[in-house]
Amino acid sequence: MIKITFPDGNVKEYDKGVTALEIAQSISHRLAEEVLAASVNGQTVDLARPIDEDAELKLYKWDDAEGKHAFWHSSSHLMAEAIEALYPGTKFGIGPAIENGFYYDIDLGDDRHLTDVDLPKIEQKMMELARSKETYKRSEVSKDEALRYFAQKGDEYKVELITDLEDGTISFYNQGNFTDLCRGPHLPDTTQIKAIKLLSIAGAYWRGDEKRKQLTRVYGITFPKQKMLDDYLKMLEEAKLRDHRKLGRELELFMFSQNVGQGLPMWLPKGAKLRERLENFLKKVQKEYGYEQVLTPHIGQKELYVTSGHYEKYGKDSFRPIKTPQEGEEFMLKPMNCPHHCEMYKFKPRSYKDLPVRYAEFGTVYRYEQSGELHGLTRVRGFTQDDAHIFCRPDQLKEEFIKVIEIIFRIFNALDFKDFIAQVSLRDPENKDKYIGSDENWEKAEAAIIEAAAQKGLNTVVELGEAAFYGPKLDFMVRDAIGRKWQLGTIQVDYNLPERFELDYTGSDNQKHRPVMIHRAPFGSMERFVAVLLEHTAGKFPLWLTPDQVVVMPISEKFNDYAKKVVDYLNNCDIRTLIDDRNEKIGKKIRDNELKRIPYLLIVGEKEEESQSVSVRKQGEGDKGAMPMEEFAGLIQDEVNRQMSSL
RNA sequence: GCCACUUUAGCUCAGCGGUAGAGCAGCUCACUCGUAAUGAGCAGGUCGUGGGUUCAAAUCCCAUGAGUGGCUCCA
Numbered sequence: 006m007i008k009i010t011f012p013d014g015n016v017k018e019y020d021k022g023v024t025a026l027e028i029a030q031s032i033s034h035r036l037a038e039e040v041l042a043a044s045v046n047g048q049t050v051d052l053a054r055p056i057d058e059d060a061e062l063k064l065y066k067w068d069d070a071e072g073k074h075a076f077w078h079s080s081s082h083l084m085a086e087a088i089e090a091l092y093p094g095t096k097f098g099i100g101p102a103i104e105n106g107f108y109y110d111i112d113l114g115d116d117r118h119l120t121d122v123d124l125p126k127i128e129q130k131m132m133e134l135a136r137s138k139e140t141y142k143r144s145e146v147s148k149d150e151a152l153r154y155f156a157q158k159g160d161e162y163k164v165e166l167i168t169d170l171e172d173g174t175i176s177f178y179n180q181g182n183f184t185d186l187c188r189g190p191h192l193p194d195t196t197q198i199k200a201i202k203l204l205s206i207a208g209a210y211w212r213g214d215e216k217r218k219q220l221t222r223v224y225g226i227t228f229p230k231q232k233m234l235d236d237y238l239k240m241l242e243e244a245k246l247r248d249h250r251k252l253g254r255e256l257e258l259f260m261f262s263q264n265v266g267q268g269l270p271m272w273l274p275k276g277a278k279l280r281e282r283l284e285n286f287l288k289k290v291q292k293e294y295g296y297e298q299v300l301t302p303h304i305g306q307k308e309l310y311v312t313s314g315h316y317e318k319y320g321k322d323s324f325r326p327i328k329t330p331q332e333g334e335e336f337m338l339k340p341m342n343c344p345h346h347c348e349m350y351k352f353k354p355r356s357y358k359d360l361p362v363r364y365a366e367f368g369t370v371y372r373y374e375q376s377g378e379l380h381g382l383t384r385v386r387g388f389t390q391d392d393a394h395i396f397c398r399p400d401q402l403k404e405e406f407i408k409v410i411e412i413i414f415r416i417f418n419a420l421d422f423k424d425f426i427a428q429v430s431l432r433d434p435e436n437k438d439k440y441i442g443s444d445e446n447w448e449k450a451e452a453a454i455i456e457a458a459a460q461k462g463l464n465t466v467v468e469l470g471e472a473a474f475y476g477p478k479l480d481f482m483v484r485d486a487i488g489r490k491w492q493l494g495t496i497q498v499d500y501n502l503p504e505r506f507e508l509d510y511t512g513s514d515n516q517k518h519r520p521v522m523i524h525r526a527p528f529g530s531m532e533r534f535v536a537v538l539l540e541h542t543a544g545k546f547p548l549w550l551t552p553d554q555v556v557v558m559p560i561s562e563k564f565n566d567y568a569k570k571v572v573d574y575l576n577n578c579d580i581r582t583l584i585d586d587r588n589e590k591i592g593k594k595i596r597d598n599e600l601k602r603i604p605y606l607l608i609v610g611e612k613e614e615e616s617q618s619v620s621v622r623k624q625g626e627g628d629k630g631a632m633p634m635e636e637f638a639g640l641i642q643d644e645v646n647r648q649m650s651s652l
Numbered sequence: 653g654c655c656a657c658u659u660u661a662g663c664u665c666a667g668c669g670g671u672a673g674a675g676c677a678g679c680u681c682a683c684u685c686g687u688a689a690u691g692a693g694c695a696g697g698u699c700g701u702g703g704g705u706u707c708a709a710a711u712c713c714c715a716u717g718a719g720u721g722g723c724u725c726c727a
Binding site: 108118119120121204205206207208209210213214215219220221222224250254255261263267313315318319322340341343370372374375376377378379380384473475492497524558560606608622 | 653654655656657663684685686687700717718719720721722723724725726727
């Protein structure tokens with residue numbers, strides 16, 4: 006007999022060799038149906054794996070990440086089996102579970118390829134196989150055996166994977182006619198997989214290396230219930246309604262033009278207003294924190310980027326230098342603002358008493374992103390960073406870092422952004438040569454970031470080896486409507502540029518010292534930020550941000566003049582107002598989406614004209630009755646002030 | 653850049669070898685009408701662009717621009 010300890014501390018005795026599934030069955034029939042994987046002494050294993058010694062046991066169901074993982078990983082094998090059955094001779098790369106579903110990288114051979122129309126066929130085959138209750142059987146094999154199996158099968162990808170593995174750690178899983186190299190764990194059998202949807206096909210380089218062969222990646226998702234799949238697909242549909250590209254067009258915020266060029270967004274009047282408001286807000290906050298606004302040109306001499314090192318690193322993949330009539334003279338569109346700001350730092354000798362110097366600029370930069378990577382406003386070729394560079398003494402680093410975190414908090418709070426991930430990127434301790442700067446400085450900077458984040462109560466994820474070569478950083482990521490992660494705010498410590506531009510200051514010891522530089526952009530870029538803001542708010546902005554807060558609608562064209570008078574009055578009070586001239590005609594109903602997003606609608610007609618008043622409707626609150634114009638102006642100003650003061 | 657798909661009216665899409673279609677938006681008229689849908693009528697497109705095949709191309713083929721989902725990349 007062995008003792009099994011459950012998470013609640015209960016201990017029960019079972020026969021040696023009992024499986025987690027049998028234990029679940031002994032507890033309840035229902036549990037046995039729902040359980041997907043188990044953890045034995047902290048190791049996630051198959052339910053069918055015999056347990057031979059006393060153990061702590063945890064059973065994973067759908068709601069546990071481990072349960073979903075086993076489910077989707079098993080689904081991935083099922084898909085591979087279906088593909089092998091339909092397309093014999095297919096070679097398989099890797100097929101893991103991912104955040105939402107799974108994929109498998111496959112190689113169908115040179116003359117075959119998969120398209121969307123093939124997906125239902127594969128789905129059907131998968132359903133067929135799933136219903137036949139195939140069991141997932143684990144077997145441990147020697148490296149030789151494993152290599153022989155896949156060499157004989159002709160699958161060079163698996164052979165390559167096995168070659169890198171250590172003998173004695175290799176296991177196979179088999180279900181039906183399909184055997185795969187896999188660590189597991191898997192479901193006991195395929196019957197729990199009840200709903201299947203293959204979502205898309207994409208190319209993916211073998212082992213993520215663009216020099217190697219591109220395999221076909223098939224993405225899919227499965228569920229234990231059809232309803233769960235229906236709900237998931239519905240959720241994806243709803244997310245599409247919040248897509249910033251759709252909202253941007255509907256709200257007339259921004260546009261792209263084939264004639265202007267790929268990835269070059271243009272801000273329409275309303276979008277420009279929105280952006281202006283965001284910029285003013287940030288300027289106000291930054292002013293409180295001692296930043297000074299600067300302005301720099303959009304181009305700089307090529308030599309500037311040779312000095313900064315960016316030319317060497319990115320020059321060939323960038324917009325080409327601009328030539329002038331002057332032989333040998335070349336300018337580049339600026340891909341970042343730092344070199345310009347460094348030159349400004351060098352404008353005059355700096356004393357330790359002058360530091361920190363904080364230069365802020367809404368700097369428009371141009372980067373030649375790969376065409377396939379462009380995406381709406383989140384990945385573009387010309388964009389405006391809410392950039393600033395802080396030049397400070399090493400001993401000021403932590404304090405400056407804290408202040409930047411505070412600014413980011415102010416912004417995220419003001420816009421009600423709660424769902425973000427803060428990632429601290431440190432250098433790879435195994436590979437210190439990759440980075441510039443002394444050990445001492447790196448240690449100081451990394452400690453400063455970690456301490457600053459902790460001091461501000463920020464929950465961070467620490468990633469080793471993710472630091473830039475010039476310094477560690479703290480990034481803020483948010484998810485878009487369909488759950489993709491985008492980096493917004495970033496704070497980066499830089500030892501490289503002060504060195505390259507030979508920046509210095511005179512210390513109290515009358516010696517020259519190198520300042521440390523912090524790059525920071527709380528929004529990241531105006532474009533990406535607006536995109537994410539749109540998706541988070543579904544276009545319903547707070548009042549202080551709304552490009553047109555008030556729409557005045559005359560009930561018939563008889564009252565157009567009065568409506569214009571109302572608009573003039575409100576505009577004079579600095580209330581952004583729009584007349585809905587599409588509704589001049591009698592009987593016309595408002596059916597424009599846009600009106601749903603405007604906080605206030607004023608309806609004016611005969612009664613209102615007589616009493617110099619407006620009939621007020623507030624979004625979400627309905628009819629507020631008629632009131633004199635002055636009163637309405639006061640009301641809306643109060644509301645905006647209240648919102649602004651809480652920022 | 654790579655893989656796959658898409659590209660037809662302002663928007664959403666149908667048509668897939670035989671003279672360009674719908675709904676919504678727009679315009680005109682009628683309705684004293686009130687926050688996602690009044691009615692009738694009108695107007696909107698060399699079917700992304702350039703070649704080719706064919707008696708005939710939106711439709712088939714090639715090239716190219718742009719978009720989408722991924723991969724790679726991301727200062």
